[in-house]
Amino acid sequence: MSELKTPPSGGAKAAAATADYLDQRTGVGNAVKFFARKVFPDHWSFFLGEIALYSFVTLLISGVFLTLFFVPSMSEVTYPTEGVWATMRGVEMSEAFSSTLRLSFEVRGGLLMRQIHHWAALVFMAAIVVHMMRVFFTGAFRKPREINWVVGFVLLILGLAAGFSGYSLPDDVLSGNGLRITDGVIKAIPIIGSYMSYFVFGGEFPGHDLIPRLFTVHILLVPGLILALIGLHLFLMVMHKHTQYPGSGRKNTNVVGYPAVPVYAGKLLFNFFVVFGVIALMAGTMTINPVWNYGPYDPSPVSAGAQPDWYMLFLEGALRLMPGATEVMIGPYTLSLNVIIPAMIVPGILFTALAAYPFLEAFATGDKSEHHVLDRPRNRPFRTAFGVALLVAFFILVLAGSNDLIATHFHLSINDITWTFRVFLFLGPWIAFVVTKRICLGLQRKDRELVLHGHETGRIVRFASGEYIEVHKPLDAHERWLRVQHEAVRPLEIEPAEDSRGVRRKGYKADRMRQRLSQLFYEDRVEPVTPAEVAAAHGHDEHDEQHTAIEGHGQPAGVGASAHGAEPDGETAPDGRNS
Amino acid sequence: MSTHDPHSDVVVHGEGELPDRFDDPGLHEHKPRQADVDPKVAKRVERQVLFLFTLSILGTIGVVWAYFALPPGETPDSMRTSNVVLGVCLALSLLGIGIGGNHYIKVLMSNREYVEERHEQRSSDETREIAVQMLKDGAQDSGLSRRGALVGAGLTALALFPLAIVVPLIGNVGEDWNVRKFKHTMWKKGTRLATDPQGRPIKASDVTIGDVWHVIPDGLNELEHGKLDEKAKAIVLLVRLDPRDLKSDQSPAGETWGYDGIVAYSKVCTHVGCPVALYEQQTHHLLCPCHQSTFDVADACKVVFGPAKRPLPQLPITVDDEGYLVAQSDFHEPVGPSFWERATK
Known part of the structure; x- marks a missing residue:
């Protein structure tokens, strides 16, 4: 500790003493030195992963509250005749369901915490998916971040497991039917299906073990794994230093952004409050999963229009689309392909494609170098189109999982809707792929056009010869750099x-x-503009205002030295955006 | 950015003095924000942040106040009020801090960008060499390379030891592992058909044409153990059709499984087991609300649409001396979703 020049205040003295105490015992000074002014790039899309993190923290906080009142037991009880929820009086139910009612209606703030927990779970999954889309479409998964992509992928799967196990805990009729479907899917597994069903349910469905088992999975195993992997995810993020969007001064060898203390740490802290606050507002004003209207689980009743939480809809949709004729007999044995394909093979393909993509792309690219500057999605047409195709397949399955609601809301035949989705599940991704790829290439050509010929100004000039032209204003060096910085692989x-x-x-x-494979990825491409091409373009446009401009830009290296020198004297002010 | 050859096919030749690529113009010039140059703006933002933090304090007070003043009570209205007030106050308490803090950072905190160098992830060749040497030294010190049998025994022991935990776990986790239970339900000869959920036996004369009844076996409600397990398999849907509309049912030649247009089918979908609860009187179709498998009651409950393959199994019924509907036997095949050994004996 260095000597202070002015007599320190009492508070400063105490802080210094504490810091000294800690440092002598932990060497915390090293950590502070490492972290305090570490630079983090800033962009709104980097907030998406944070939303996932903070909704998880919200889940932990509200979840602890709930465990104090929830009873994970399938013992039969009767809802008391003096119970506060009139429609359930005298109804037989499990203790899990009755304690859910109690914590919703009799524990003050309990309903709010339940709704916070459920909404946070939905936001958590949504944030993970959107964050993953950001990482995918910007190529943030490239070397050295492939391992972190896989960690994130496992977190997505664990998120599904956490959501599903928690959704089933109240033991209401809706989630109970979800479990029954799960049982049907498990039984469809060849050879060991029946035994797997016994393994999960501790005997026949529904049995007495499932809720306590799911409870352990939901509050210990899965969140423990999620916490550990979040730790690894963030550790790798810090170790790799965050990626940054392309733009002036942002190189593969540097990181441009704000220091951890105070800006980044401050944002981290306050963003948590924003996320938690928004979830609290949702929970306060929007009812979610009103199990008291559904009633306790009973194998007999079921309601139409019963949908699982959104992240499970794609599985439900896949099950709905599969025609039953695919169940086959192998000798005396039954092979339920009508369940195995939609519930295991289709999601298997979707998820494997997602997890393996970084390795596939690296293989096709033959690229062994590190990448820290993100791609603009348009500059990687195959990847962007592939991602959109995958999303379209997912989206069609989600819609198919809601086909009964579509039928009732739009007065359509459920059979027609199902057939339409069956066809579109195969056509949609291909159409999406082709269209997206064309859009990407088109946007790249637009970039070329802009770099070569500048912005349209709307100013029409007539020459003495009678010729009319529209004056184009050349891009400034920053605008241009954004459009030419990438490599066309x-x-x-x-x-x-x-x-x-x-x-x-x-x-x-x-x-x-x-x-x-490589040709499939990169055959169609648009090369970024080179200085020579710009010069050549202006060779043609003799009359253009750019003609003079390009003279000034004759040495692009020199232009780069000063941002001021790069400002063209144009009609319209260039917009200074760099992303 | 990458190791790819930066040369481009489309370079116009004859411009030899121009470079192949543009150069990075370097960082944007730092532009001061309004609040950096105008103290009045800065002051205004300060007041806004102050207001937001105050709002948060009020929100917290609001939560505590609502906790005491607005108990959920006994009516849906009082519950809703309690939830909304608590939720909105909590949101204020959190958002006041969150938005206020972010507003301060965005507008008043220094927004100067810093540049930090990146370093390659891999360790240097020198480090690698040292690391490898250290591992070699460690292996040397362990002395294991000379004792192959010991290593083999140790690895075997390690590989086997999880069995000590897994075997008891697997053994217990599936109760008695008697999966044959899937093939039987509690229906047997003479069991009366009773209403679900009251358990009142049904007389054939009570069932009129077009009726659909949700049925459980008589005596189910009195079961001490495994009531839901039995119910999950035994639920039945009873329909009475005009006998002229009834094209076929599943009774084998020489037997009659229905009674005067009354037929009973398992309510457990043969797809993945949802209760097939929706009956359409006009078409005699049964629809599973989960995945829309559709069965034709008038035609032996064959699948007419959807992801199920097999018809719903029929429960053979008749009437007893007192006119009550009773089962002739259990189902003649396992009910519910398919499983591998479903069709075996």
């Missing part, structure tokens, strides 16, 4: 199949397949 080039003496080489087939 090319398909891999491989050695020919035969060497100069005509001998076929080993491994050509594998190389050729890799090249094919």
Whole structure:
């Protein structure tokens, strides 16, 4: 500790003493030195992962509250005749359900905490998915972040597990039917299905073990794993330093942003309050999962228009779309492909594609270098189109999971809707792929157009010769840099199949397949504009105002030295955006 | 950015003096915000932040006040009021801090950008060499390389020990593991059909054409144990059709499983087990609300649409001496969703 020049105040003295005490025992000074002014790039889309984190913290806080009042037991009780919820008086129910009613109606603030917990779960999953989309479409998963992508992917799966196990705990008729569906899906597993069902339910469905088991899964196993993996996720994030969007001065070798103390740490802190606050507002004003209207679980009743939470809808939709004819017999044994395909194979394909994509792309790109500057989605047409196609498939399944609501709201035949979705599940992703890829290439061409010819100004000039032209205003160096900074990745080039003496080489087939994959990714591309092309473009536009401008830009390297020098004297002020 | 060859096919040749790529113009010039140059604006923002923090304090006070003053009470209205007031006050308490703090950071805190260098993730060759050497030294010190049998035994012991935990766990977790229970329900010869959920036996004469009854076996409600387990398998839907509309049912030749247009089918969907609870009188179709499998009651409950493959199993019924509907036997095949050994004996 350095000596202070002015006599320190009492508070400062105490703080210094505490810091000294801690540092001597933990060396915390090193950590502070490492973290305090660490630079974090700033962008609204980096907030998405934070939303997931804070809704998880909200889940922990509200969840602890709920565990103090919830009884995870399937013992039969009768709702007291003097109970506060009139419609349930005298009804037989499990203790889980009756304690849910008690904590909703008799524990002050209990209903609010339940609704906070449920809304936070929905926000948590939504934030994870949108955060993952951001990471995917900007290529933030590239080396060295592939492992962190996988960690995030596992967190997504754990989020589903947490949501599903928690959703089933109140033991109401809606979630009970969800469990019954789960049981049906488990039984469909070939050979061991019946035993798996016994494994999960501790005997026949519904049995007496499920709620206590789900409770342990929901409050111990899954959140424990989520916490540990969040720790790993953030550790890797700090170790890699955050990615940044492309723009002037943002290089692969630097990180531009705000220091942890005070800006980033402050935002972290206050964003938690914003997320928790918004969830509290939702919980205060919007009812969610009113189990007291559904009633306790009973295997007999079910209501139409029963949907699971949104993140499970895609599975429900897949189950609804599959035609029943696909159940087959192998000798005396039943193979329920009508369940296995939608409940296991389709989600298996979607999730495997998602988890494996970074490795697939790295393989097709043949790229071994680190990437810290994000891609603009348009500059990676295949990836963007692939992601959109995957999302469209997911979205169609979500809609299919709501086909009964679509039918009743729009007065359509449920059979027609189902058939439409069956067709679109196969067509939709392809259409989405082609359209998205075209849009990306179009946007890239638009970028080229802008760099080559500048902004339209709307100013029409007539020359002495009678010729009319519209004056274009060249881009300033920052605007231009954003549009030319990327690399257009090319398909891999491989050695020919035969060497100069005509001998076929080993491994050509594998190389050729890799090249094919690479061509699929990168055959269609638009190259960024080069200085020579700009010069050439202005060679044509003799009359253009740009003509003079390009003279000034003759040495782009020199232009880069000063932002002022890059400002063109145009009609319209350039918008200074860089992203 | 990447190791790719930065050369471009589309370079117009003959411009040799121009570089292949544009250069990064460097960071934007830092522009001061309004609050940086105008103290009045800064003062105004300060007041806004102050207001938001005060709002948060009021929100917290509001929560505590509502906790005491607005108990949930006994009516839906009082519960709703309590929830809304608590929720809105809590939101104020949180959002006041969150928005106020963020507002301060965004407008008043220094927004100068800093630049930090990145370093490659991989460790240097030198470090790697040292690390490898350390591991080698460690292996050397352990002396294991000379004792292959010991290593093998140790690894085997390690690989086997989880069994000591897993076997008792798996053994217990599935109760008695008697999965044959899937194949039987509590219906047996002479069990009366009773209304669900009251358990009142049903007389054939009570059932009129077009009626649909939700049915459980008589005696289910009196079960001491496993009531829901039995109910989950035994639920039945009873429908009376005009015998002329009844094209077929599942009775084998020489037997009659229905009674004068009354037929009883398992209510557990053969897809994944939801209760098939929606009956459409005009078409005699039964619809499962979960995944829309549709069964034709007039035609042996065959699947006419949706993801189920097999018809709903029929419960053979007749009437007893007193006119009550009774089962002739249990179902002749397992009810509910398919499983691997469903069709075996």
